[in-house]
Every structure is written in C-alpha cells, then in structure tokens.
Amino acid sequence: MTEHTAVSPVEPGLKASGATVLSLQGAMLAYGQRVLWQDLDLDVRPGEFIAVLGPNGSGKTSFLRALLGQQTLSAGKLLIDGRPPRRGSNLVGYIPQHRAVAAHTPLRARDLVRLGIDGHRWGLPLGGGRLRRRVEELLTAVGAAPYADLPLGLLSGGEQQRVRIAQALATDPILLLCDEPLLSLDLNHQQAVAALVDQRRREHGTAVLFVTHEINPILGYVDRVLYLAGGRFRIGPPAEVMTSAVLSELYGSPVEVIRARDRFVVVGAPGSDDHGGETS
Ligand SMILES: Nc1ncnc2c1ncn2[C@@H]1O[C@H](COP(=O)(O)OP(=O)(O)OP(=O)(O)O)[C@@H](O)[C@H]1O
Numbered sequence: 098m099t100e101h102t103a104v105s106p107v108e109p110g111l112k113a114s115g116a117t118v119l120s121l122q123g124a125m126l127a128y129g130q131r132v133l134w135q136d137l138d139l140d141v142r143p144g145e146f147i148a149v150l151g152p153n154g155s156g157k158t159s160f161l162r163a164l165l166g167q168q169t170l171s172a173g174k175l176l177i178d179g180r181p182p183r184r185g186s187n188l189v190g191y192i193p194q195h196r197a198v199a200a201h202t203p204l205r206a207r208d209l210v211r212l213g214i215d216g217h218r219w220g221l222p223l224g225g226g227r228l229r230r231r232v233e234e235l236l237t238a239v240g241a242a243p244y245a246d247l248p249l250g251l252l253s254g255g256e257q258q259r260v261r262i263a264q265a266l267a268t269d270p271i272l273l274l275c276d277e278p279l280l281s282l283d284l285n286h287q288q289a290v291a292a293l294v295d296q297r298r299r300e301h302g303t304a305v306l307f308v309t310h311e312i313n314p315i316l317g318y319v320d321r322v323l324y325l326a327g328g329r330f331r332i333g334p335p336a337e338v339m340t341s342a343v344l345s346e347l348y349g350s351p352v353e354v355i356r357a358r359d360r361f362v363v364v365g366a367p368g369s370d371d372h373g374g375e376t377s
Contacts, residue, residue: 118272119139120175123138126160135328144304146294146319147305147321148321149307149308150309150312151326151330165182166183187268191273191274195281202248206256210263211232213268244256255282262293271304273305275305291318322338326366330347348366353365
C-alpha cells in the first residue's frame with residue numbers, strides 16, 4: 098500500500114476534552130498466575146491509529162475488554178478521556194470480531210445502526226425524525242445506504258462490516274476499538290474497510306485501536322504498533338517494532354522480519370500458521 102503514507106495524528110479531537118484520549122499507567126492484566134501483559138504505559142492522542150498485534154492468546158481481545166469496562170485491570174491505571182472506563186460509554190465505539198449473520202435474520206442494516214444509538218442519551222425519541230436522519234447519516238457515511246433495508250444475512254461480509262462500523266460510530270465516539278475487522282474479507286473489502294476507519298480518525302479525530310493479525314493491509318495508516326507476545330509487549334512506530342531483534346526478544350526465540358517494499362514478512366514466529374498474515 099505504497100499509496101498511503103502514515104500521517105501524524107490530527108490536532109486534538111473534536112470531542113475529547115484533553116490531549117489524551119486514552120491513558121494507561123503501569124497496567125497489568127493477569128488471569129490467575131498467567132500474566133498477559135504488565136507495566137504497560139500508553140498515552141493515545143486524538144486521531145492516532147494504533148495497531149494491536151500479537152499471536153493467539155496474547156491478550157489483544159482482553160485489552161479491548163479492559164477498555165470497554167468489561168475487564169478490570171489486575172494492576173495499574175486506565176483512563177479514557179480522564180475517566181475510568183465504563184460499560185456502554187458513549188465515548189467508545191466497538192467493532193466486534195466478525196461473526197456470520199444467519200441468512201434468515203429479519204434484522205436490517207438500518208436496524209443494527211439504530212441499535213447503536215441510545216435514544217435517551219441523545220435526546221432522540223425512538224421513531225423520531227431526528228433519529229431516522231441520524232441513522233441515515235451514519236449509513237451514508239460508510240456507503241451502506243443502498244442496502245440499508247436488506248436483511249443483514251443477505252449482505253456480503255464486506256457490506257456487513259460497513260454496517261458494523263456505522264453502528265460503532267453511532268454515538269460519535271472519541272475512541273474506536275476494532276477487533277479484527279478485516280477477518281474473512283477479500284483484499285478489496287479489506288482496503289475499503291481500513292480506509293473507512295482511517296477516514297473517520299482524520300475527519301473526526303477519533304483515536305483507533307485496531308486489533309489484527311495482519312499489519313500489511315493497514316500499514317499505510319498505522320502510527321504506532323502495540324505488539325503483545327509471551328507476556329511482554331513493545332510499542333512504537335511499525336519500523337521500530339517490526340524488526341527481527343524486537344520480535345525475537347518478544348517471542349523468546351529467533352524470528353526474522355523482512356521488509357519487502359510495502360510489506361512486512363515475518364518468518365518463524367511461534368504459532369505463525371495462524372498469525373501468518375504478515376507472511377502472506
Ligand atoms: N475471563 C477469562 N478467564 C481466564 N482466562 C481468560 C479469560 N479471558 C481470556 N482468557 C485467556 O487469556 C488469553 C488471552 O485471551 P485473548 O482473547 O485476550 O487473546 P487474543 O490475543 O485476543 O487471542 P486471539 O488472537 O486468539 O483472538 C487466552 O489464553 C484466553 O484463554
């Protein structure tokens with residue numbers, strides 16, 4: 098994706114009250130004796146695009162769950178716009194891992210987006226004209242208006258993913274969490290979905306945390322990588338983190354990273370069969 102170049106984050110977001118959307122200090126998450134990550138310090142600025150990488154089981158989804166207020170940290174501090182995370186917060190949008198929708202579901206794209214809007218908090222009565230306009234606006238922004246009235250189960254994976262993005266943006270969040278949103282999409286749809294997320298952070302200053310097994314489809318957008326592996330982590334620009342030395346240290350075994358034009362090729366990462374996006 099040479100046509101895209103990583104951009105600096107936009108100036109402080111339109112909604113975020115401070116210069117830091119998300120702040121983690123000495124954060125640790127452990128299940129029993131098993132430490133997923135610890136001593137994690139991270140400040141995320143408005144408009145920043147952060148890729149969260151790591152092998153299966155390294156704690157990427159658990160990280161998002163902590164940000165969603167669904168998982169308490171074992172130690173340390175976590176603030177979103179200066180406040181502790183809270184379930185159902187308007188400040189955070191979430192695109193969950195893609196799951197196939199049953200073909201016979203009566204739920205339409207329009208209904209899903211509407212579910213993302215808390216009518217009370219927005220002062221939009223259900224069924225009201227303002228609510229309908231807001232839903233239309235969201236569907237149009239992601240290019241999903243043409244199929245807004247079709248049952249979700251009839252939409253392609255890429256189309257469904259656009260609708261999920263519209264739903265995640267329904268409350269105009271300052272932080273967008275994406276859990277492997279490119280999974281099972283073809284290359285064209287991967288590029289379209291990644292570009293939509295990038296557009297959102299550029300135009301609205303929404304910070305993005307993008308969990309993925311494959312950095313290559315989003316490489317042109319990524320400001321920093323948070324790489325989790327083996328109970329350790331590394332944060333930095335892609336060129337600093339995606340190196341043989343850093344990944345070998347994280348995995349505790351020799352890993353080779355080759356920069357091939359606009360791609361990173363990772364060879365020898367334990368469990369790389371299912372972590373092989375970077376090698377594809
Ligand atoms: N509530 C829980 N209690 C105990 N262990 C858990 C809990 N939730 C997750 N785990 C374990 O923690 C580890 C990290 O899980 P998590 O889903 O965060 O990993 P991940 O990096 O997102 O993996 P994947 O790439 O496979 O989605 C896994 O081994 C998982 O089994």
